[in-house]
Amino acid sequence: MLDIKLLREKPDFVRERLATRHAGDEAKVSAVLALDESRRAALAEVEQLKATRNAVSREIGMLMGQKKLAEAEAKKAETRAIGDRITELDRLVTEAETGRDTLLATIPNLPHASVAVGRDAADNPEIRVHGTAPVFASKPLTHIELCDKLKLVDFARGTKLSGSGFLLYTGWGARLERALINFLLELHTTEHGYREVAPPYIVGEHCMFGVGQFPKFKDQAYAVQEGMDGSTLGKLYLLPTAEAPVANIHREELLPAQQLPIQYVAYSPCFRAEAGAAGLGTRGMIRVHQFDKVELIKIVTPETGYDELEKLVLNAEKVLQLLGLHYRVINLCTGDMGFASAKTYDIEVWAPGQGAYLEVSSCSNCEDYQSRRMHLRYKTETGENRFPHILNGSGTALARLFVALIETHQQPDGSILIPEALQPFLRADRIPV
RNA sequence: GGAGGGGUGGCAGAGUGGUCUAAUGCGGCGGUCUUGAAAACCGCUGUGGGUGAAAGCUCACCGGGGGUUCGAAUCCCUCCCCCUCCGCCA
Numbered sequence: 001m002l003d004i005k006l007l008r009e010k011p012d013f014v015r016e017r018l019a020t021r022h023a024g025d026e027a028k029v030s031a032v033l034a035l036d037e038s039r040r041a042a043l044a045e046v047e048q049l050k051a052t053r054n055a056v057s058r059e060i061g062m063l064m065g066q067k068k069l070a071e072a073e074a075k076k077a078e079t080r081a082i083g084d085r086i087t088e089l090d091r092l093v094t095e096a097e098t099g100r101d102t103l104l105a106t107i108p109n110l111p112h113a114s115v116a117v118g119r120d121a122a123d124n125p126e127i128r129v130h131g132t133a134p135v136f137a138s139k140p141l142t143h144i145e146l147c148d149k150l151k152l153v154d155f156a157r158g159t160k161l162s163g164s165g166f167l168l169y170t171g172w173g174a175r176l177e178r179a180l181i182n183f184l185l186e187l188h189t190t191e192h193g194y195r196e197v198a199p200p201y202i203v204g205e206h207c208m209f210g211v212g213q214f215p216k217f218k219d220q221a222y223a224v225q226e227g228m229d230g231s232t233l234g235k236l237y238l239l240p241t242a243e244a245p246v247a248n249i250h251r252e253e254l255l256p257a258q259q260l261p262i263q264y265v266a267y268s269p270c271f272r273a274e275a276g277a278a279g280l281g282t283r284g285m286i287r288v289h290q291f292d293k294v295e296l297i298k299i300v301t302p303e304t305g306y307d308e309l310e311k312l313v314l315n316a317e318k319v320l321q322l323l324g325l326h327y328r329v330i331n332l333c334t335g336d337m338g339f340a341s342a343k344t345y346d347i348e349v350w351a352p353g354q355g356a357y358l359e360v361s362s363c364s365n366c367e368d369y370q371s372r373r374m375h376l377r378y379k380t381e382t383g384e385n386r387f388p389h390i391l392n393g394s395g396t397a398l399a400r401l402f403v404a405l406i407e408t409h410q411q412p413d414g415s416i417l418i419p420e421a422l423q424p425f426l427r428a429d430r431i432p433v
Numbered sequence: 434g435g436a437g438g439g440g441u442g443g444c445a446g447a448g449u450g451g452u453c454u455a456a457u458g459c460g461g462c463g464g465u466c467u468u469g470a471a472a473a474c475c476g477c478u479g480u481g482g483g484u485g486a487a488a489g490c491u492c493a494c495c496g497g498g499g500g501u502u503c504g505a506a507u508c509c510c511u512c513c514c515c516c517u518c519c520g521c522c523a
Contacts, residue, residue, distance in 0.1 A: 053504080054504085058452070
């Protein structure tokens with residue numbers, strides 16, 4: 001949520017920044033300000049009436065105490081009329097305020113000044129590249145072929161159980177998935193200083209709103225209800241990302257400044273309905289309805305937000321370096337950024353079987369956009385209450401990491417070499433044919 | 434699912450229709466005293482909105498929402514959450 005004061009004071013600046021997203025949201029600014037204006041007009045009037053009423057009521061109380069009942073009755077008659085006007089004006093204030101905030105909640109965050117202005121993914125500048133694409137004597141197998149050959153994933157039966165977009169990991173595949181999760185959690189907790197949390201996999205609607213998933217992406221979430229009780233539908237949702245519960249851990253709290261920075265790491269499965277998305281009817285692990293992910297969350301002071309973002313990206317990159325994977329880091333341009341983000345780096349890993357880079361991490365600084373939505377504040381040393389910056393980054397998404405890993409480290413005989421860093425977790429140096 | 438109890442400031446805890454502008458205590462901040470500290474004493478101590486250059490003025494907030502009333506922490510309705518016991522259950 002943007003600061004309404006920023007819209008009042010610098011409406012043209014806000015419009016200009018929003019326009020760089022090419023989503024048309026700048027058109028909403030005037031409507032928000034109009035509602036804000038009518039709210040304040042009604043508020044000024046109703047507050048004056050309430051001040052009068054409070055004063056008279058106090059007098060009535062004193063008269064009653066002095067047993068001057070007739071005078072008290074006269075005063076009552078005098079104020080009775082303004083009660084109706086107050087009710088009416090209160091209604092107008094609430095109406096304007098609700099309208100203003102509902103619309104304001106649909107406006108995305110402003111891109112940071114350092115973000116490249118562009119229209120779509122084609123305009124994303126590349127920041128750096130690590131390693132080079134591995135060279136194969138013959139055409140490398142795709143992860144689908146490898147999974148079939150080594151029986152790592154049973155695509156057909158996964159679909160039989162839950163429909164397309166759901167995976168049944170089997171044997172070495174299931175063990176590799178588990179090993180990767182443990183490897184990632186160990187890395188970020190022991191090497192990078194994150195505190196591990198294990199969140200609920202179902203969250204309340206308010207948490208989805210807090211991180212900016214709702215209201216815009218409601219159609220991409222799986223809604224759950226209790227049994228056949230339809231009245232509970234719309235209150236709880238399966239996580240699209242662990243960001244939803246973890247970033248909200250301190251929602252509605254007032255944190256002492258000494259407690260910052262806060263760094264959390266969490267594993268969770270992620271559920272994405274991707275309603276209407278293309279390419280979900282086919283086999284493969286690149287685009288699925290359920291995948292595992294290890295997520296990194298930071299809550300920091302605004303002064304350190306962008307330094308922390310750089311560190312966050314490096315923490316995620318470390319994963320790919322340790323696994324011997326070729327990747328690149330790109331900076332999402334204004335037109336390609338997520339709703340709540342002010343600046344985002346994507347990490348894309350090379351998948352030889354695909355001959356393409358796959359997005360395995362997205363690291364964003366959402367500044368105070370989310371903390372304002374969830375009423376999370378911190379108290380500075382000078383006693384001022386401020387909204388902290390909230391950052392999130394995948395560290396990393398698993399299904400695609402799995403793909404890149406087996407495609408990169410496949411051997412001519414079809415077996416897969418396990419990078420040294422992962423061996424203790426899988427307790428093997430190779431997945432045999 | 435059934436029965437009962439509860440939700441008040443940073444914390445503890447009073448208040449059941451009218452100077453509540455929420456007692457009192459603890460904690461915290463400042464001051465007096467002291468070589469220094471402690472003790473004692475004095476003062477201050479929440480959040481959000483509106484207005485204003487500021488000082489200030491003002492409104493709202495006692496779990497959320499609605500109602501009764503001139504006036505609600507207090508009465509009524511409704512929802513949420515927590516605790517205790519019973520039932521069911523991995």
